[in-house]
Amino acid sequence: MDFTDVLYGFQVALQPSNLLFALVGVVVGMVVGILPGLGPPATIALMLPLTYVIQPEAAIIMVAGIYYGAYYGGTITSVLLRLPGEAASVVTVYDGHQMALQGRAGPALGISAIGSFIGGVASTFGLIFFAPLVAQFAVKLGPPEYVILAIAGLAMVSSLGSARPLKNVISACIGLLIAMVGIDLITGSSRFTFGSFDLLGGIDFVAVAMGLFGLGDILYELEKGELGARVKGKIGRILPSRQDMKDSSGAIARGSVIGFVLGLLPGGGGVVSSLASYATEKKVSKHPEEFGRGAIAGVAGPETANNAGSTSSFLPLLSLGIPSNVVLALVYGALLIQGVTPGPNLITEQPAIFWGVLASMVIGNLMLLLLSIPLIRPFIALVKVRLSILSSLVVVITMVGVYSVANSTFDMWVMLAFGVIGYVMRKTGYDPGPMALAIVLGPLLESSFRQSMLMSGGSLGVFFERPVALVGVLAIAAVIAVRVFLGRKNVFRNLPTDS
Amino acid sequence: MRRRVRTHAYRLNSLVIALVGVGAAVYALSLPIGTLAQPGSGLWPLVVSVVLTLSALALLVAERDPDDYEPMVVRTFIALAGFALLALFILGFQLMGLTIPSLLLVFVWMRWLARESWTVSSLVAVISTIVFVVVFVVLLGVPMPKDPVLSLLIGGRF
Numbered sequence: 001m002d003f004t005d006v007l008y009g010f011q012v013a014l015q016p017s018n019l020l021f022a023l024v025g026v027v028v029g030m031v032v033g034i035l036p037g038l039g040p041p042a043t044i045a046l047m048l049p050l051t052y053v054i055q056p057e058a059a060i061i062m063v064a065g066i067y068y069g070a071y072y073g074g075t076i077t078s079v080l081l082r083l084p085g086e087a088a089s090v091v092t093v094y095d096g097h098q099m100a101l102q103g104r105a106g107p108a109l110g111i112s113a114i115g116s117f118i119g120g121v122a123s124t125f126g127l128i129f130f131a132p133l134v135a136q137f138a139v140k141l142g143p144p145e146y147v148i149l150a151i152a153g154l155a156m157v158s159s160l161g162s163a164r165p166l167k168n169v170i171s172a173c174i175g176l177l178i179a180m181v182g183i184d185l186i187t188g189s190s191r192f193t194f195g196s197f198d199l200l201g202g203i204d205f206v207a208v209a210m211g212l213f214g215l216g217d218i219l220y221e222l223e224k225g226e227l228g229a230r231v232k233g234k235i236g237r238i239l240p241s242r243q244d245m246k247d248s249s250g251a252i253a254r255g256s257v258i259g260f261v262l263g264l265l266p267g268g269g270g271v272v273s274s275l276a277s278y279a280t281e282k283k284v285s286k287h288p289e290e291f292g293r294g295a296i297a298g299v300a301g302p303e304t305a306n307n308a309g310s311t312s313s314f315l316p317l318l319s320l321g322i323p324s325n326v327v328l329a330l331v332y333g334a335l336l337i338q339g340v341t342p343g344p345n346l347i348t349e350q351p352a353i354f355w356g357v358l359a360s361m362v363i364g365n366l367m368l369l370l371l372s373i374p375l376i377r378p379f380i381a382l383v384k385v386r387l388s389i390l391s392s393l394v395v396v397i398t399m400v401g402v403y404s405v406a407n408s409t410f411d412m413w414v415m416l417a418f419g420v421i422g423y424v425m426r427k428t429g430y431d432p433g434p435m436a437l438a439i440v441l442g443p444l445l446e447s448s449f450r451q452s453m454l455m456s457g458g459s460l461g462v463f464f465e466r467p468v469a470l471v472g473v474l475a476i477a478a479v480i481a482v483r484v485f486l487g488r489k490n491v492f493r494n495l496p497t498d499s
Numbered sequence: 500m501r502r503r504v505r506t507h508a509y510r511l512n513s514l515v516i517a518l519v520g521v522g523a524a525v526y527a528l529s530l531p532i533g534t535l536a537q538p539g540s541g542l543w544p545l546v547v548s549v550v551l552t553l554s555a556l557a558l559l560v561a562e563r564d565p566d567d568y569e570p571m572v573v574r575t576f577i578a579l580a581g582f583a584l585l586a587l588f589i590l591g592f593q594l595m596g597l598t599i600p601s602l603l604l605v606f607v608w609m610r611w612l613a614r615e616s617w618t619v620s621s622l623v624a625v626i627s628t629i630v631f632v633v634v635f636v637v638l639l640g641v642p643m644p645k646d647p648v649l650s651l652l653i654g655g656r657f
Contacts, residue, residue, distance in 0.1 A: 053639070164567070166558045170516055173551035177523055177544065184540040191530060191540060192523075215585070222612065223578040388613025392605045393627050395585060400597065400631065404641040412589045420582055428512050429567025446543045458536030 009355030021058040022364045025065020033073015034382045040070035042217045044330045045209040049401035056338040057353045061360040063334050079108045088270030088306045091278040095298030102294050106238040112303040113372040115252045119308035120365035122256040128358050135319040138344035143451035144462045148472035149322050150445040155476050163431040175435035179442025198410040205333040207402050211415040212432040214398045216422020218391045238373050251281050251301035259308025273309030274302035326433035329440040509568040513559035520552030577612050596646025602628045
């Protein structure tokens, strides 16, 4: 890493248009994170058509802003309404909502914003330091290593996803099949097109993502018919007191480290990081009995880890070209729309994107901190927006948005079909995340697998003979073993009951 | 007997997925499979289809708890009606552009799916349609299918 690269990144991120898109991303993310029914994947999916008409670095800067903005938006609803906007905010409910009931919602939200800022910035500096080193190393990786990395990503997401692991494997396999639709790039023959001219170019990922996460979510929530919610208790002063800061400082420091490390793992990101941080804080606390009853460390730690993990999960994407979770798969999709393929060469071929995006994370996190404190009260008013009004507008925007990417009404039908699939998946206990990730990783996985077979003369031993691939295989085996023997329920056993 | 059928109805999903897997495997076999040393275009689809089929069969055997499956309720028809409305919107969009389909979609959605009042539904439908036209057509310049309303109001290319 050269310091001039970092300065160049800030030069890119501080351009007025990029600052504007970072601001738009953070605000849109926060707003949508608060609104009922839409989480970070849905928000990013719905914004994908907009990324098509702006510069690549601006597009990713905006999407990154939505990512951490939406997580903070989810925190607001977790604390005030006991409604986690997405999985990473689930643990915040335990102590954050208890603080709200005690009239201390303000300090809970304030410490979340401060922790998120510190975690996000610490993690960004970690990325600035480590990402170039990983990219240098990744240049030496061959097809067998990429097969293992892609499988590791899918295995981890399947293992940690919200549905049963077997259902996640099924979801991923269907995603891999969908990724094969179109022309086989190696032989030039068509597959799964069934004579349709429209399918020859493959199924557009933007239409798939907007259907699975956007339409699917909206119709599912509309069926539930939940209306705008009412905030209970007083918000109180938002800036935490000196004692609050003292009680939270250790949790914030530990959360930054835990989040950064766990975010690097395939399948990692905010969810695992926040869970691990909560369990750690409870373990190291001198008063573990206070957890679940409004302990501020139980909010500060997970919120810090959540944002640190979300930030560091960009490393596998930017340096290896492997999205480690669903949101990053959508970022991958946004880059592909721009004609940019993420991977080890991104740092040399697209330095404006690589360094600009990293630098924008520092600025975006600062924006998040500065906006969150004065804007908490107006944002709370958004909680009351009725899903009925929101959904009718969002469906038209998504329809016209997906049409605008390629002026194709076929993509509107694709989005509708995947909306139905997303809705049915939610009704039947499947997680659409592994499917979306598999659609993105499918082409890389297949081409790397076939190249590996050609290289090795058809020997599957190629995945065990090369040191990096072998380490990957062992890591996958370890994850599966831990998942099988411990079971997911044990992860939650240390947490207090949500009463 | 009827109760027993209902209790096991959730297993249908694994069966359907297993059938999809078998169908995909049969299709993959119609493509050149090649060998492991020289993989053809059908090898990878075959591998994935086999894993899919085996996973679905494993789920069929292993899944004993129907709690994952949400029952069809009265409000499910709201979601189904929403999908049907969107299909009509796409057909309308292909035939007459943005204005009339978006006005009708927002109005019908709000009035009958969301049970908003006539006034709120009409107001939101009109205002939102104007905003959609300004944003997508005027500001972003998205080329839309021929739109009779815009042709009448603005003329020219619409």
